[in-house]
Amino acid sequence: MKPRHKRFALIGGALAVLGIAAALVLNAFQSNLVFFFTPTQIAAGEAPKGKTFRIGGLVKDGSLQRQSDGLTVQFVVTDTAKEFTVAYTGILPDLFREGKGVVAQGKLGENGLFTASEVLAKHDENYMPPEAQHAVDEAHKAARTVKQ
């Protein structure tokens, strides 16, 4: 074995060890690396109790209610299995829509109401022009009527 082969073997070995170490560390910190908890995880008691955390999911269609002051809103966050009601006072981001992704930071009350201090919109990876979006919506509607 030439010295340079030995050096390459050493570099390869060191990288492999480093990769395994990183994988183990990331695995150990798995729960600290999540940015938000899904409603299912919260229902299963995985979210920290009595502490601030983030809930993430989709805003349930037709669940958004505005109070008369125009700033306080209530909506339901769902992951299609479980759902939680979120109350928030403040300005909602531009991309906040019913049926779209949302991440809210706050506390879960005893009554199951999540009081948020911050609401962020979570955008999906789809980019399409308005006409295409319209066509997709129409197709969804058509599919729904066929089912019914």
Add this chain to the structure above:
Amino acid sequence: MNNRIINWFKFASPQTFYPLAGKMIPWFWALTALFGIAGLYIGFFVAPTDAQQGEGYRIIFIHVPASWMSMFIYLVMAFWAALGLGFNTRLSGMMASALAPTGALMAFLSLWTGALWGKPMWGTWWVWDARLTSELILFFLYIGFIALQSAIDDPRRADKAGAVLALVGVVNIPIIYFSVKWWNTLHQGASVSLTRSPSMAQTMLWGMLLMALAFWMYSIAVSLARVRAIILERERHAGWVADLEEVRS
């Protein structure tokens, strides 16, 4: 060595690489301009408005190519660093140090354009989610690499120290790339990936890919120019440098 295969080690000599790089640079600049103009034209005049984000989505024509480049340049840098450690070639270390500032620029652009987009779209400039944090670490790795190399006076020792840092940091690249898959993040998943068809309109995709090509060509051109400067600086006592036309005049 067999004559039929190209002797790659010939190009590992700064003396042969210096004029070769000089000849290639204008071509890469021309391609940068070509792809850049085409990409910006499609991005700003041809590509349609996004249904959700309106005009704000057009940041992707800078943000996505910059993010891709920031990760890819790091891989190339680590590749040269490993070659330098293994073969003990001088040019490898020079290539790694020539790439670092461009990589840092790309990482910064990615973070900065992302923050500008995040404020109106998400409602925040910055969050500590896995994608954003790992990209910030990448930026710090570039800065750390540059700082470490310039802190050591002997260039050969600086190359070695930098190479070790670059190789250790390479662990971060898959973390950045897969962070949106492995963990819940605020950052959306990839719109374009190798494993499935892209989830964006055709013209938007074309604009983005052309801009990505422009960023590639720019990175190559500017790194080659920088490596030429590094070669001149480090080999200033060599005879062939003194014989160069631009040095004599």
